[in-house]
Amino acid sequence: SSGINAEYGADRLVEAMAEHLHLHIRTDIWGYDSAEHLSADEMHSVKYQGTRPAPGYPSLPDHRLKDTMWDLLDVKQSIGCKLTDSYAMEPPPSVCGLYIAHPDSFYFNLGPIGRDQVVHYANRQEVTQLAAEEALETVLGYEPTEN
Numbered sequence: 001s002s003g004i005n006a007e008y009g010a011d012r013l014v015e016a017m018a019e020h021l022h023l024h025i026r027t028d029i030w031g032y033d034s035a036e037h038l039s040a041d042e043m044h045s046v047k048y049q050g051t052r053p054a055p056g057y058p059s060l061p062d063h064r065l066k067d068t069m070w071d072l073l074d075v076k077q078s079i080g081c082k083l084t085d086s087y088a089m090e091p092p093p094s095v096c097g098l099y100i101a102h103p104d105s106f107y108f109n110l111g112p113i114g115r116d117q118v119v120h121y122a123n124r125q126e127v128t129q130l131a132a133e134e135a136l137e138t139v140l141g142y143e144p145t146e147n
Contacts, residue, residue: 010093054097058109062135063087112141
């Protein structure tokens with residue numbers, strides 16, 4: 001019980017830190033919204049400019065995008081966070097995502113997507129259709145067949 005509570009607390013702390021960093025980037029580092037003063041309710045309703053999407057969530061369902069992020073930022077070497085074979089982050093209370101500052105950016109859900117879209121995605125990612133279907137299984141608009 002206390003272990004579960006500690007894990008839950010660590011997860012919430014990491015999420016709060018990511019949101020605080022997003023605020024710091026919006027108001028200070030990039031400074032595109034330096035006058036932002038939002039209430040907690042406004043923050044939870046995403047009334048700020050920009051988005052913070054993350055692999056595995058509805059707008060970025062393919063967890064394999066973490067590989068690209070880890071390679072570009074040398075995450076394992078820089079901070080010691082690594083990916084498991086199923087793309088879980090270790091240590092467990094870890095988060096990753098993108099900060100998008102564009103004023104017209106917004107959160108959205110992806111799907112359902114058709115076979116033709118998966119084929120195009122697989123070609124762009126240079127993977128097989130089956131690999132793309134496995135990565136995007138939560139948003140497929142069809143039942144995959146064995147090839």
